[in-house]
Amino acid sequence: MSYAPALHAPPAPAPASPLLSAAAPLLAEPAGTPPALSFELFPPKSEAQDAAFWACVGRLERLAPRFFSVTYGAGGSTQARTHAAVERIARETSVPAAAHLTCVGATREEVDAVARRYWTAGIRHVVALRGDMPGGGAYQPHPGGYPYAADLVAGLRRIGDFEISVAAYPETHPAARSAEADLDNLKRKLDAGATRAITQYFFEAATFLRFLDRARAAGITAPIVPGILPITNFTQAAKFSAACGASVPDWLGRLFEGLDDDPDTRRMVAAVVAAEQVRVLQASGIGEFHFYTLNRPELVCGIAQVLGVRPAELAVRPG
Numbered sequence: 001m002s003y004a005p006a007l008h009a010p011p012a013p014a015p016a017s018p019l020l021s022a023a024a025p026l027l028a029e030p031a032g033t034p035p036a037l038s039f040e041l042f043p044p045k046s047e048a049q050d051a052a053f054w055a056c057v058g059r060l061e062r063l064a065p066r067f068f069s070v071t072y073g074a075g076g077s078t079q080a081r082t083h084a085a086v087e088r089i090a091r092e093t094s095v096p097a098a099a100h101l102t103c104v105g106a107t108r109e110e111v112d113a114v115a116r117r118y119w120t121a122g123i124r125h126v127v128a129l130r131g132d133m134p135g136g137g138a139y140q141p142h143p144g145g146y147p148y149a150a151d152l153v154a155g156l157r158r159i160g161d162f163e164i165s166v167a168a169y170p171e172t173h174p175a176a177r178s179a180e181a182d183l184d185n186l187k188r189k190l191d192a193g194a195t196r197a198i199t200q201y202f203f204e205a206a207t208f209l210r211f212l213d214r215a216r217a218a219g220i221t222a223p224i225v226p227g228i229l230p231i232t233n234f235t236q237a238a239k240f241s242a243a244c245g246a247s248v249p250d251w252l253g254r255l256f257e258g259l260d261d262d263p264d265t266r267r268m269v270a271a272v273v274a275a276e277q278v279r280v281l282q283a284s285g286i287g288e289f290h291f292y293t294l295n296r297p298e299l300v301c302g303i304a305q306v307l308g309v310r311p312a313e314l315a316v317r318p319g
């Protein structure tokens with residue numbers, strides 16, 4: 001009997017481990033297929049914010065996102081700033097820019113004029129939304145305006161061949177009659193010409209996956225991209241979530257316990273929570289994510305690094 005190992009003997013099979021096979025998707029190297037990312041920004045309000053905004057755009061641009069989207073303040077309050085930011089992103093970066101546009105407080109003609117300006121400036125992607133009333137009261141369509149997002153989508157289609165994203169709500173929009181009515185509304189927006197949906201943020205991966213199942217069962221085939229909000233300020237996020245219908249699990253509160261005066265640790269917790277949420281969704285086959293960046297590049301860069309998305313050297317642009 002020889003104790004010398006056979007030269008090409010196959011390795012002994014590893015003992016079966018149910019625990020390991022359950023964990024395999026989470027332990028896998030993220031390098032396989034890094035997810036596609038897009039980033040939401042809000043337009044700067046002051047000169048100080050302006051510098052921070054463009055520094056943020058510069059850092060996030062290196063992650064080669066699919067697009068940057070720029071929000072539109074309640075009642076169109078940021079119209080000029082949104083416009084300026086979107087146009088400059090399109091002009092000065094290598095990343096396509098998407099402009100958020102809402103129905104609130106404007107006639108159809110006024111909204112159409114904004115959309116035409118985008119089209120003329122070469123902006124080809126609009127995130128079409130109903131919006132909320134500036135004071136936070138019950139929604140009232142503007143007389144002569146687009147009443148709902150589906151109507152706005154149809155209007156945009158008449159103006160140009162935009163790529164159009166719309167909002168979707170894994171936990172149902174707070175004003176919807178029912179979850180079914182809200183899903184019908186999403187279908188109407190897609191049937192009117194929207195090309196993809198981006199979801200309201202949520203904290204439990206299962207919430208998104210259940211919603212996606214319901215949407216597919218209802219015949220919705222368009223991409224539904226999960227919206228990810230890395231939170232660093234739990235108290236503020238809980239308040240905001242109550243208003244927009246996103247539930248906040250107890251475990252999330254516990255993770256931030258005792259950290260009120262410790263912003264550094266809160267940022268690290270935020271990055272871990274968001275990266276884990278994305279990786280659980282990736283393990284279920286989701287490959288694209290939209291980050292609500294709150295104009296905080298360091299958090300998003302850290303999360304992207306964990307997800308296997310690496311900054312690229314930017315090509316030098318002519319001129």
Ligand SMILES: Cc1cc2nc3c(=O)[nH]c(=O)nc-3n(C[C@H](O)[C@H](O)[C@H](O)COP(=O)(O)OP(=O)(O)OC[C@H]3O[C@@H](n4cnc5c(N)ncnc54)[C@H](O)[C@@H]3O)c2cc1C
Pocket residue numbers: 070071072073074075100101102127128129130131132147148149150166167168173174175176177181182185189198199200201227
């Ligand atoms: C990805 C994303 C980005 C966002 N960006 C912005 C932004 O930049 N600026 C901003 O102000 N807000 C923004 N919001 C918030 C959004 O404007 C609010 O959530 C708003 O309350 C609903 O907008 P919507 O486009 O989903 O509306 P809609 O799709 O029109 O639906 C709104 C509600 O009305 C119901 N509904 C729809 N049609 C009808 C009908 N014909 N009759 C009766 N009920 C109807 C729906 O079921 C739903 O409850 C964003 C939200 C998301 C998820």
